[in-house]
Amino acid sequence: MVLPSWGTTLVALGAATVTAIILERIYHYITRPPFEPAGKHCFITGGSTGLGKGLAIELAKAGADITIIARRKAELDNAVIEIKSQCRHQGQKVIAISADVTIKEDIVRAYDEAKIKIGRDPEYVFTCAGAALPKMFLDYDLEDFDRSIKLNFLGQTYAAHQAALRMKEAGIKRGKIVFVSSMLGLLSFAGYGTYSPTKFAIRGLADTLRNELKQYDIDVHIFFPGGILSPGFDQENLTKPEVTKEIEGTNEPQTPEECAKSLIHGLRSGNYMIMVDIVSEILRATTRGVTPANNFFLDTLLALVGQIIASGYALYMDWLVKSLKTKQH
Numbered sequence: 001m002v003l004p005s006w007g008t009t010l011v012a013l014g015a016a017t018v019t020a021i022i023l024e025r026i027y028h029y030i031t032r033p034p035f036e037p038a039g040k041h042c043f044i045t046g047g048s049t050g051l052g053k054g055l056a057i058e059l060a061k062a063g064a065d066i067t068i069i070a071r072r073k074a075e076l077d078n079a080v081i082e083i084k085s086q087c088r089h090q091g092q093k094v095i096a097i098s099a100d101v102t103i104k105e106d107i108v109r110a111y112d113e114a115k116i117k118i119g120r121d122p123e124y125v126f127t128c129a130g131a132a133l134p135k136m137f138l139d140y141d142l143e144d145f146d147r148s149i150k151l152n153f154l155g156q157t158y159a160a161h162q163a164a165l166r167m168k169e170a171g172i173k174r175g176k177i178v179f180v181s182s183m184l185g186l187l188s189f190a191g192y193g194t195y196s197p198t199k200f201a202i203r204g205l206a207d208t209l210r211n212e213l214k215q216y217d218i219d220v221h222i223f224f225p226g227g228i229l230s231p232g233f234d235q236e237n238l239t240k241p242e243v244t245k246e247i248e249g250t251n252e253p254q255t256p257e258e259c260a261k262s263l264i265h266g267l268r269s270g271n272y273m274i275m276v277d278i279v280s281e282i283l284r285a286t287t288r289g290v291t292p293a294n295n296f297f298l299d300t301l302l303a304l305v306g307q308i309i310a311s312g313y314a315l316y317m318d319w320l321v322k323s324l325k326t327k328q329h
């Protein structure tokens, strides 16, 4: 008997893997939850600037009715004009409601007002409002921890709770709740002591609801952007420690438009965890835990590569922070 050579075995294994990846992709495509924004009421917190506004524009182009939520009226009004100018047709409604997502009564009122003004409860909800205040842990005031958890975690939690409640009561089928985490919800390093924990927490909530809300046919997704060139990004860079800038320097920030397009692409593909580039895809595959794969065979390959990169990156981060110690002496 002639045994196949190593070369033949490797080619056969490679071909089997590629076939498995393609077959699973086709299956995933056929069975994915629908994403059809045309005619849907899309409710976007943090919709007046940055990612939220970029997303509102993309959804308006796709034919959706839009409600944006934020605190400052002037930014909301400007955003409404910009979003309206991108609508596919005249009949689309675009409204703004001034509300603070950290205040429970505000969130309830925002959903009530949106229902009256648009004429029905939202079918798709995107919880974009959030912000970072990067500093070294010891430079924070104790109040900073409360502020971050209120905005970045509770703000999304309140909005999601009201969304699910109203979708259930209105009997909306295939409603969507889309959470906004960050790559910093999957890894963290010096400078993000108030922010990263809240973005990890959102992952916990999203994992819970992805499973729990299936009983009402509500789809849950979570987005993990890298840097976004937004007013929030300019603001956080004012306090960001140098070492934090250095560690995250390997990430190329995107425009809100590019970022919103990645999110929409992920929703169209029916992915639960939605990423923005190849590095973030590797990070997802390496840290996804007990969630559905986007593509089991490809994710497993990426995770293998990711384990190596992640271990190397941890050494690099530690080396950068340790070199601060040498600088201090």
Ligand SMILES: NC(=O)C1=CN([C@@H]2O[C@H](COP(=O)(O)OP(=O)(O)OC[C@H]3O[C@@H](n4cnc5c(N)ncnc54)[C@H](OP(=O)(O)O)[C@@H]3O)[C@@H](O)[C@H]2O)C=CC1
Binding pocket: 045, 046, 047, 048, 049, 050, 051, 052, 069, 070, 071, 072, 073, 075, 099, 100, 101, 102, 127, 128, 129, 130, 131, 132, 151, 180, 181, 182, 183, 224, 225, 226, 227, 228, 229, 230, 231, 232, 233, 256
């Ligand atoms: N920028 C980045 O590099 C990254 C950002 N992200 C995340 O993406 C999301 C969008 O970020 P980005 O595009 O930078 O956002 P921006 O800072 O540009 O916009 C934030 C939006 O949220 C609103 N907002 C802030 N606080 C509240 C509040 N208490 N109640 C209601 N609305 C509020 C703001 O309006 P107003 O102030 O008037 O209320 C604004 O509309 C955030 O969740 C952020 O954590 C994730 C990865 C990277």
Ligand SMILES: CCCCCCCCCCCCCCCC(=O)[C@@H](N)CO
Binding pocket: 131, 132, 182, 183, 184, 187, 195, 225, 226, 227, 228, 233, 236, 247, 248, 249, 250, 251, 279, 282, 283, 286, 306, 307, 309, 310, 313
């Ligand atoms: C397995 C592979 C591991 C290697 C990963 C290396 C990536 C490191 C860069 C992380 C960049 C984080 C940007 C988040 C921006 C953000 O959320 C803030 N701007 C807050 O708004």
